[in-house]
Amino acid sequence: MATSLRCFLRSGKRAGLVAAQRGFSRSSAAAVQVNVRDALNQAMDEELERDERVFLLGEEVAQYDGAYKVSRGLWKKYGDKRIIDTPISEMGFAGIAVGAAMAGLRPICEFMTFNFSMQAIDQVINSAAKTYYMSAGLQPVPIVFRGPNGASAGVAAQHSQCFAAWYAHCPGLKVVSPWNSEDARGLLKAAIRDDNPVVFLENELMYGVPFEMSEESLSKNFTIPIGKAKVERQGAHVTLVSHSRFVGLCLDAAAVLAKEGVDCEVINLRTIRPLDVECIEGSVMKTNHLVTVEGGWPQFGVGAEICARIMEGPAFNYLDSPVTRVTGVDIPMPYAKILEDHSLPQVKDIIFSVKKTLNV
Amino acid sequence: MKTMLAIISNALCRITGKNAGAQTVSEGARVVVSRSLSDFTPQATFDIKRCDLHGLEAGPPVRAELTREQGLQYYRTMQTVRRMELKADQLYKQKIIRGFCHLYDGQEACAAGIEAAINPSDHLITAYRAHGFTFTRGVPIKEILAELTGRKGGVAKGKGGSMHMYAPHFYGGNGIVGAQVPLGAGIALACQYQGNNQICVTLYGDGAANQGQIFETFNMAALWKLPCIFVCENNKYGMGTSVERAAASTDYYKRGDFIPGLRVDGMDVLCVREAARFAADHCRAGKGPIVMELQTYRYHGHSMSDPGVSYRTREEIQEVRSKSDPISMLKERLLGNNMASAEELKEIDIQIRKEVEDAAQYATSDPEPPLDELCNHVFASSPPLEVRGTNPWARLKSVS
Numbered sequence: 001m002a003t004s005l006r007c008f009l010r011s012g013k014r015a016g017l018v019a020a021q022r023g024f025s026r027s028s029a030a031a032v033q034v035n036v037r038d039a040l041n042q043a044m045d046e047e048l049e050r051d052e053r054v055f056l057l058g059e060e061v062a063q064y065d066g067a068y069k070v071s072r073g074l075w076k077k078y079g080d081k082r083i084i085d086t087p088i089s090e091m092g093f094a095g096i097a098v099g100a101a102m103a104g105l106r107p108i109c110e111f112m113t114f115n116f117s118m119q120a121i122d123q124v125i126n127s128a129a130k131t132y133y134m135s136a137g138l139q140p141v142p143i144v145f146r147g148p149n150g151a152s153a154g155v156a157a158q159h160s161q162c163f164a165a166w167y168a169h170c171p172g173l174k175v176v177s178p179w180n181s182e183d184a185r186g187l188l189k190a191a192i193r194d195d196n197p198v199v200f201l202e203n204e205l206m207y208g209v210p211f212e213m214s215e216e217s218l219s220k221n222f223t224i225p226i227g228k229a230k231v232e233r234q235g236a237h238v239t240l241v242s243h244s245r246f247v248g249l250c251l252d253a254a255a256v257l258a259k260e261g262v263d264c265e266v267i268n269l270r271t272i273r274p275l276d277v278e279c280i281e282g283s284v285m286k287t288n289h290l291v292t293v294e295g296g297w298p299q300f301g302v303g304a305e306i307c308a309r310i311m312e313g314p315a316f317n318y319l320d321s322p323v324t325r326v327t328g329v330d331i332p333m334p335y336a337k338i339l340e341d342h343s344l345p346q347v348k349d350i351i352f353s354v355k356k357t358l359n360v
Numbered sequence: 361m362k363t364m365l366a367i368i369s370n371a372l373c374r375i376t377g378k379n380a381g382a383q384t385v386s387e388g389a390r391v392v393v394s395r396s397l398s399d400f401t402p403q404a405t406f407d408i409k410r411c412d413l414h415g416l417e418a419g420p421p422v423r424a425e426l427t428r429e430q431g432l433q434y435y436r437t438m439q440t441v442r443r444m445e446l447k448a449d450q451l452y453k454q455k456i457i458r459g460f461c462h463l464y465d466g467q468e469a470c471a472a473g474i475e476a477a478i479n480p481s482d483h484l485i486t487a488y489r490a491h492g493f494t495f496t497r498g499v500p501i502k503e504i505l506a507e508l509t510g511r512k513g514g515v516a517k518g519k520g521g522s523m524h525m526y527a528p529h530f531y532g533g534n535g536i537v538g539a540q541v542p543l544g545a546g547i548a549l550a551c552q553y554q555g556n557n558q559i560c561v562t563l564y565g566d567g568a569a570n571q572g573q574i575f576e577t578f579n580m581a582a583l584w585k586l587p588c589i590f591v592c593e594n595n596k597y598g599m600g601t602s603v604e605r606a607a608a609s610t611d612y613y614k615r616g617d618f619i620p621g622l623r624v625d626g627m628d629v630l631c632v633r634e635a636a637r638f639a640a641d642h643c644r645a646g647k648g649p650i651v652m653e654l655q656t657y658r659y660h661g662h663s664m665s666d667p668g669v670s671y672r673t674r675e676e677i678q679e680v681r682s683k684s685d686p687i688s689m690l691k692e693r694l695l696g697n698n699m700a701s702a703e704e705l706k707e708i709d710i711q712i713r714k715e716v717e718d719a720a721q722y723a724t725s726d727p728e729p730p731l732d733e734l735c736n737h738v739f740a741s742s743p744p745l746e747v748r749g750t751n752p753w754a755r756l757k758s759v760s
Contacts (some may be wrong), residue, residue, distance in 0.1 A: 055553070087583070092542050092576025101544020102531055103483065103560075109564065126536050127543055132739045134524040136517035137760065139487075140533070141541060144531035171738055195741040274745065312752035 013128065033212060039181035039208040040070050040290055044108065045190040046220055048078055051106060054192060056145075057084040057097055067112050068148065092119035094130030094145070098127045101143040101197075108266040111147035114163045114201065121166075128197035131173030131219055142195045146188070149177070149201035149342055150244065150295045157332035162296035164243065167199045168273040168305070172228050175273040177201040179247040181211040186224030194226060201272075203245045229276035231283070234266035239352055241280055241306060243269040246345060248295045250258040253350035262354060272302060278307060281315040288320040289357050295344055324357045326350055375453040403427045404697045408631045414606055414613050414651075415620035420638035424630035428699045431690065434476060434629050435700075438468035438687045441492045443716045444501050445660075446506035448491065448508055452664045456724055457508045458484045460522050460535075462730040469686035470593055471496045474561055475542045478640055485531040485544040486563040488523040488591075489658075493563075495647025497530035501716060505723035519737070538564060538571030541590070548588035548649070559587040561636070567598020569612050578616050578649070589639045590616065592653045593626065594746065599662040606695040626654030627684040653673040657684070679738035732757070 018176040048054050060067045060086040062075035075083040086093040090111065091264075097109035109116040117124065128141045130302040174196055178184040184202070191198040216222060232247060233254055240250040247268045254264035265283050269276065284290050290310060292303035302327035310316055310323055329343045368748045404426055411419045447467040451457045464471070471492035474484070486493050494504050499515050507514030507525055515525045523535040531547065534540035544562025551558040564574065569592050581588050592612040596603055612619035620642070624635040634656060639650045657680045661668025668677070694700040735747040735758035747756045 005755040048414075080549045082659055084584075087576075087579055089573075089576035089580065091573040092580055095539060095573060095575070096546035096549060096580060099485075099531070099543035099548075100550045100553070101546070102543065103547040105550045122536055123542065127534070127539055132740050134516060134520040135526040135532075135737075136519045138516065142740075156517070175740070184406035196739045279501020 010153065010302050020133070022083035023237045024299040026174075031212050032218065033186075033210045034181045034213045034218075035210040036181050036184045036202070037068070037070055038189055039185040039213070040202065040207075041074070042073060042218075043185045044071065044145065045074060045077070047100055047192040048074065048082055050220075053099075053104065054108065055082045055105060056108045056110065057086055057093060059086055059088060059112050061085060061110050061236040065114065066110075068204060071110070071204075083202045090116050091123060094126060097143055097145075098123050098141060098197075101128070101141045102131070102139060105140050106192065108144045108146060108159075111145060113152075113159060113204075114147050114149040114157050115161055117145065117147070117163065123233045124167070124173070124197070124199070125170055129170050131172075131264065132196070133172055134170075140195050141197050143192045144188075144194075144198045144200055146191075146200035146202040147201040147202060148207075150203055151333060152204045154335060154337065154340065155333075156164075158281045162201075162294070162328070162331035163199075163295070163360060164201055164272050164296055166300045167201075167306075168275075168302065172197065173273060174198045174271070175201065176226055177243040177269050178270065179206070179242075179244055179268050180209075181213055183224065183230075183268070185213070185217065185272060186222055187226065190223040190226050198226070201244065206245050207343055209248075221231075224270065227271050227276060229270055229279040230268045231265060231279070232268045233264065233266040235263040235287065236293060237263045237285040237287055239265045239267060239280065240350070240354070240356060241269060241283075241286045242292050243272060243302065246295055249345065249350060250267055250293055250346045253354065256347065256351055257354060262358065262360065266352065269302075275305065275309065278314065279308050280310065281313050284310060284315040285318045288318050290315075290319065290323045290327060291350070291353050292323065293326040293345055293350055295328050297330050298325060299330065301325075301327060303327055321357050324353050326353045331341065365579060399698070400428055401698045402695065402702065403566055404699060405694075406630055406693060408628060408634060409625040410413035411625075411631075411635055412613065412623035413620075414611075414622070419622060420624075420631075420634040422655060424634050426630060426693070426699070428694075430476070431699050432498065432704075432708070434472050435551050435690055435694065436712065437472040437475070437496060437685065438629065438690065439710050440501065440715070441468045441471060441495055444495065444504065444614070444688060445491060445497070446721070447505065447716050447720050449660065449664070451505070451509065451720065453721070455570075457522075457664075458505065458510075460488065461508065461658040462489040462522065462662065463664070464489050464658070466620075466680065466686075467593060467595060467626070467656045468492060468589075469482050469629040469632050469689075470626050470656055472653050472686075473626075473629045474591070474636045476629070476633045477636030478559070478561060481529065481548045481556075482558050482640070483529045483531070483544075483560040484563070485534065485540050485547060485560065485567060487534055487537065487540055487565060489565070490523065490525060490533040493530065494525045494533065496528065497527050499525060499527050499530075500719075502719035502722045505719045509645050509723040509726075511723060511726035512729040517733070518729040538568040538573050540564065541568070541571070541574045542577045544590075545588050545649075546579045546641075548581065548586040549584070551587050552584075553750045557644055559640055561589045561590060561591060563591045565590060565598060566594040566596065566603050566610075566612060567601070567606060569594075569615060570607060578619055578651075580648040581617075582619050585646060587643035587646075588647060588649040589636070590619070590651045591644060592651065593656055594653050595656050596659045596660070597658075597671065600666065602671065611653075612652055616649070616651040619649050619651050621653065623653045623655065627658030627680075627686045629686055629690055644695040736760070 064071040475496040503515040550562040613623040
């Protein structure tokens with residue numbers, strides 16, 4: 001209890017706490033509860049206002065206010081020119097967005113879910129990611145591809161895949177995966193301002209979750225650097241590395257483990273590519289144990305990459321046990337609730353894996 | 361004028377055996393058979409083939425005006441592309457160029473005619489048979505050849521190769537068949553968005569015309585009235601597959617359905633120019649996109665790996681060369697109407713040959729890109745980053 005209280009009272013600009021869930025609120029001035037959806041909405045609104053070249057296109061983004069209401073109010077404010085409803089033509093409109101970026105605009109291309117991005121993946125990889133390199137610097141492609149990624153609830157196999165590993169495999173792309181509202185806001189603003197193609201992986205289950213946000217994180221020029229992870233919780237015994245929704249599960253697991261005397265350090269990757277290996281290494285050199293947690297499938301995944309990188313670097317010699325990966329089950333996502341619940345890491349799986357890693 | 365007289369007098373000197381260098385303009389004027397500039401017809405009007413129309417009441421004009429200056433310029437452009445492509449063929453066979461090499465000889469009138477009809481501030485994107493457009497859009501021959509030979513003096517510093525050359529308002533060079541079409545519509549969207557009265561010419565082939573993303577693009581371009589000219593360069597074969605074997609409808613100019621279309625003689629540079637002008641006016645008037653099918657022909661196979669005679673006969677190729685060659689057609693018009701002389705065209709040929717030879721010399725002697733620049737240009741506007749090499753100890757540097 002004392003440990004968790006200490007880390008919650010840790011001062012500083014970091015305010016990414018799941019205050020509502022923990023029934024704990026910071027008493028900093030002007031701290032406000034904002035859910036992830038609104039954080040994304042505000043970020044887009046501010047960037048649309050700041051730079052005329054920014055525009056949003058995708059299915060239902062304008063008059064429907066967004067399939068998940070992330071773009072609510074934007075069409076009313078900015079009109080047809082800046083907020084464009086497209087037909088159901090992912091390959092076509094993703095290509096149009098990339099072309100517009102090549103010709104000087106700064107598009108935000110929304111995929112209703114990243115599952116549909118597979119229709120357009122050639123435009124993301126071959127037209128967007130590789131062009132700056134192929135042209136030896138003549139042709140930048142300042143574009144953001146955003147939308148919900150990974151499992152939702154009860155949407156079954158074709159609508160539940162996590163694409164973090166696939167996109168993060170490719171040079172020329174930046175791949176970002178926010179967890180909380182501060183992440184969503186700061187990283188989306190950074191992505192829109194970045195002159196490179198950024199794949200921005202949101203999570204549908206996080207849209208409605210409120211987080212406390214500091215005054216600083218609500219300011220118009222607040223951005224989070226792409227490529228830098230954040231230590232959400234400091235600890236001494238084991239490092240938990242995660243991204244997106246599973247950061248929250250790691251923090252929950254850490255709270256339970258703390259009561260049993262196991263002190264977890266929780267790292268929120270924030271960016272998948274480029275991966276902040278130094279942050280993970282620094283932590284592992286302190287805790288000597290590493291557990292990665294993700295929703296995606298195990299083979300060739302984010303955790304697999306982290307294992308390889310740790311082995312290749314200085315932190316390997318500090319490991320007291322092999323790295324453990326906690327991942328989604330290696331199957332297409334089933335529909336029935338009991339099956340779906342057991343297809344993704346739960347808090348108990350993380351706790352179990354930590355204990356196995358620590359041999360306690 | 362002086363140059364013209366000097367050229368004529370030099371030519372006559374070769375015939376008469378006199379010392380060319382000693383001739384001056386005034387002496388040349390004393391040569392018995394002399395031709396001054398005023399002897400050439402400054403401008404003529406030619407009948408050109410009527411375009412087939414789809415969804416249009418009226419089409420491009422059936423008569424085209426050509427000034428002597430324009431004629432010489434189009435001749436020079438087409439001949440340069442022709443000789444450059446033939447040089448690339450030669451370098452490829454010498455294994456100095458490797459990988460993919462898709463040659464454009466035969467199709468020169470398309471590139472030259474389109475460029476004559478649009479402004480440098482307009483935009484153009486095409487597929488992989490791109491060397492001709494790379495030149496017409498402003499990249500010097502030596503930078504094109506040096507890109508093909510993979511040297512640091514290439515337009516993309518040797519990192520792109522044949523299919524990935526870029527210039528201001530020219531977006532390549534694209535390797536994935538059909539992918540350039542949505543890109544082109546996106547560029548047109550940017551023109552519309554920025555209100556700059558510019559248009560985008562988006563090219564694709566008869567093979568690519570069956571790609572689904574093209575139909576997705578047609579739909580959005582028409583819906584949003586994007587200022588995009590979709591140009592199908594129909595050279596009758598998609599790699600080794602003839603149009604009859606690939607398309608249920610070979611009326612490519614009609615495939616835009618609700619988008620108006622023109623079918624154009626792509627071997628006649630004037631036809632192409634008039635049609636492209638018509639199409640550009642259509643777009644600039646805010647009427648939305650338009651499709652232009654250019655009926656053309658490639659002398660080479662699909663690429664340098666394809667001899668090009670397993671799916672078509674040598675007789676067919678020879679027939680096109682003798683009856684429809686775009687450069688010959690223009691040359692006959694110029695000579696037949698006294699708009700230029702055979703000698704001056706020959707002189708242009710000689711100049712171009714030399715330019716291409718010099719460019720090839722540059723392309724074979726320029727050094728390859730330095731290894732320490734291997735990882736550059738992964739990201740734009742970014743601080744230097746580390747890139748993993750082939751093994752964990754190889755930490756390479758990448759700058760923007």
